[in-house]
Amino acid sequence: MIYNEKKVEMLRQRYPEGTRICLDSMDNDPRPIPPGTKGIVQFVDDAGTLHCKFDNGRMLGVIPDVDQFHKIDQEQAQNDTQTEENIECEEITETEDLEENEEMNMSM
Structure with a gap:
């Protein structure tokens, strides 16, 4: 068209x-x-x-x-980005927690 x-x-x-x-x-x-x-x-x-x-x-x-x-209006786009950043931060924190637990288990 x-x-x-x-x-x-x-x-x-x-x-x-x-x-x-x-x-x-x-x-x-x-x-x-x-x-x-x-x-x-x-x-x-x-x-x-x-x-x-x-x-x-x-x-x-x-x-x-x-x-x-x-x-998508600007406000909704910013909220989506913040939500994605929060999810990424949570994933990083969970990964770090798992690594810390593995290190503690290995040292015992």
Whole structure:
């Protein structure tokens, strides 16, 4: 689907680089990104495709009016990041606790 210049410019303003999105569905791709996957817009090309890097490591173009997605507001994106950081901190703490327990068991 090719958009006119005004539509492409509107998409670039609505989804600038760094905008967080969440994919709701992608039906026309042979290897679709799973629903609920979040990503970051890297750029909008001249055809109006949002090229994104998704949190699962994949990079793929999202086509407005074909793929279903929604923009994640800044506050929600920050909360998601803080939650991910907290989970990472908990995982590190759990790993450190396991290592300490192993060291204590070895020294006994």
